[in-house]
Amino acid sequence: MIYDFVVCGGGTAGCVVAARLAEDPSVKVLVIEAGQHNENLENAHMVGGWSQLFDKETDWNVISEPRPAVNNRQVKLSRGKFLGGCSGCNGTLCVRGSKKDFDDWNLEGWSGDEFWKYMSKAETFHDKPWFNVSKESHGYDGLLHTEPHDLAPISNLLLESMQSKGLPYDCDMFSHGNNPHGCGHSTRTVHQGIRTTGADFVTDKNRRDNIHLMLQTHVDKVIVEQDANGELRAAGIRAVGPDGAVVEVKAAKEVVLAAGAYCSPNILNRSGIGAGKELEKHGITTIVDLPGVGKNLMDHLRLGTNSxxxxxxxxxxxxxxxxxxxxxxxxxxxxxxxxGKTYALWKDEKKGFLSTFPFGAFAFARLDERLADSSVWTSAPREPGRDPMGLTPSQPNIEFFTTECYGGPKQFDQFPGDGKHAFSIIAELFSPRSRGTVALHSSDPTAAPLVDCNYLADPLDVEVLAEACRFGNEIVMQGAGTKDIVKGSWPSDLVHHRYTTREEWIPYVRDNATTCYHASGTCAMGETSNPNAVVDNKLRVRGIKGLRVADCSIMPTLNGGHTQMPAYGIGEKAADLIKETWLRT
Structure with missing residues (x-):
């Protein structure tokens, strides 16, 4: 089989790349996806069904390695294993971050202003009468449909509490990215009661005859050959089909890896592209020694240095x-x-609780003043104009978001029964200082990646996250909208509602910190002078012609927000870069 372009991974970014390349009817595009089609996965279309896709064949079922900084806990790192990938089971949130996050990459073509346009290109935004939209921050012609979320009463009360605690209201601040300290609303990848995903770019009304989907097929490796000039080139891929049979596909123009931050580096590793000493452990011959492959793992459990x-x-x-x-x-x-009534309402009318994701109000915050009494913070090294986490005053230290009922990752399973009511505030730490790795368990292409998240290894990360939790608790317990409605912590055996000091929060952080499912950085983009860069600013893998990476693994540092919209933006940008090379008209 020969295709012009072979896209390895049918997740968020991969579907965008394939769809945009296939706009030229003269080319043939193959998308290889390890999971099944999403068309019959009700829980990928019903927004409230997201958790039912985990811990089964629709989940990669990755579990982190135990680390002492989180009391040797292992964290479940669920990833969507079906067409559309994580866009079919995420929180639907469109929190772009700050433009400065992308300016900090300091790479040609990837400034905040430039990348904002690519995120918007993917989007068709649908307004609502009550929403004060930042019109210039959205797209209106893309294949991804987004809209604001109508809040439950608890979320309006939490917005009131946030404002009373010094976080001014800025309705669409998570779209325009210019405010590091305030509260507002996150738009969602939901429209007319149905989740919209990357799969929408290549299915249904957007399906094209020149895109072929190869499903339930695991990519083993990139086939690398020497061209007539003696240079190494990606000639195609080798994969394993659902029946175990080996499949080889030729790529006349390019192979694009879009398998995500856990799987893209391991496809490179199995191809002999990675850290030579690590490949030797698995009997893999090194073709290109790239020590940065699988390093720099970031994941909201986000950790990082000033580099x-x-x-x-x-x-x-x-x-x-x-x-x-x-x-x-x-x-x-x-x-x-x-x-049962809620489910029937969604089935019949695509309305109600299951037509939404139960996140409510959002906020960004700077913590400089709150950390002024912390010796860990004040004694930490910093670059001019930046705090110890490497952030400027225009970038938030933390994000708060809330839930409109009880629920979250699987460990939160003590649901409130009749007469009981619960909600949460969630503290998310930006730009911490520790980072992890992704490696091979074995050379088996169907094996899950070996992921060491290295969460909270740096004391500064713990200090700032503990302060974030203290601030979040004050918002709930002292804020004007919620101070008189809280009965206590849920479940009742917890007492965090009584905590008043940063020190009280540190053990809670180590025991309860979990992932936000924003894995990135493991095939990081950088200048050719950077020995740890895996791809250049055109997303081309160093040392191999005709091979690019196009997913969140290319992010050199993680945005202070969520990764869904950057994933769509990377897909859009990658397609344009490929078109510049091959599809000039």
Missing amino acids: NFARRCQIVFMFYETDKPGITNDHLVYHGDSF
Whole structure:
């Protein structure tokens, strides 16, 4: 089989790349996806069904290595294993970050202003009458449909509390990216009660005859050959089909890896492109020695240094109980026979609780003043104009977001029954200082990656995240909208609602920090002078012609936000870079 372009990975970015390349009807594009088609996965279309895609064949089922900084816990790193990938099971959030996040990459063509346009290119935004939109920050012609989320009463109360604690209201601040300290709304990848995903770019009304999907097929390696000039070139791929049969596909023009931050580096590794000493352990011959492959892992459990290869982040849930009925959405899903009615409403009308993701209000915050009494913070080294995390005053230290009912990762399973009501505020740390790695368990292409997240290894990360939790608790317990409605922590055996010092929060952080599913950075982009760079600013893999990486693994530092919109932007940008090379008209 011969195609012009072979895209390895049918997730968020890979589907965008394929769709845009196939706009030229003269080319043939193959998308290889390890999982199944999403068309019959109800929980990938029903927004509220997201968690039912985990811990089964629709999940890569990656689990982090235990680390002492998180009390030797292992964290479940669920990733979507089906067409559309994580865009089919994420929180639907469009939190772009700050333009300075991308300016800091200091790479030609990737400034904040330039990259903002690519994120917007993917989008068709649908407004609502109550939403004060930043019109110039959105796109209106893309294949990804987005809209604002109508808040439950608890979220409006939390917005009131945030404002009373010094976070001014700025409705669409998570789209325009110019405000590091305020509260507002995150738009969502939902429209008319249905989740919109990367798969929408290559299916249904957007399906094209020159795109071929090869599903339930694991990419083993890139086939590398020497061209007539003696240079190494990606000639195609070798993969393993659902029946175990080996498949080889030729790429007349390019191979594009879009398998995500866990799988793209390991495809490179199995291809002999990686750190030579590590490849030797698995009997793999080194073709190009690239020590940066699989390094610099970032993941909101985000950790990083001031260098160009270093940002990550961590989140902590803080749940509270209220005895005021009707302000959370628990009664729509946990009380009596409510779930059956809720499900029927979505099936019949695409409305109700299951047509949305239960996140509510959002905020960014700077913590400079709150950390002024911290010796860990004040004694830490910093570059001129930046704080110890490497951030300027125009970039937030943390994000707060809230839930409109009880729920989150699988460990949060003590659901409030009849007469019980709960909600949470979540603290997410930007630009911490520790970072992790992705490596091979073995040379088996179907094996899950070996992921060492190295969470909270640096004391400064713990210090700042603990302060974020303290601030979040103050918002709930002292804020004007919520101070009189909180009964206590949920579940009731926790007492975090009583914590007042940073020191009290540190053990809670180590015991409860979890991932935000924003893995990135493991095939980082950089200048040719950077020995740890895996791809250049055109996304070309060093030392191999005709091979690019196009997913969040190319991010040298992680944006202070969420990775969904950057993933779409990377796909759009990658397609234009490829077109510049091959499809000039």
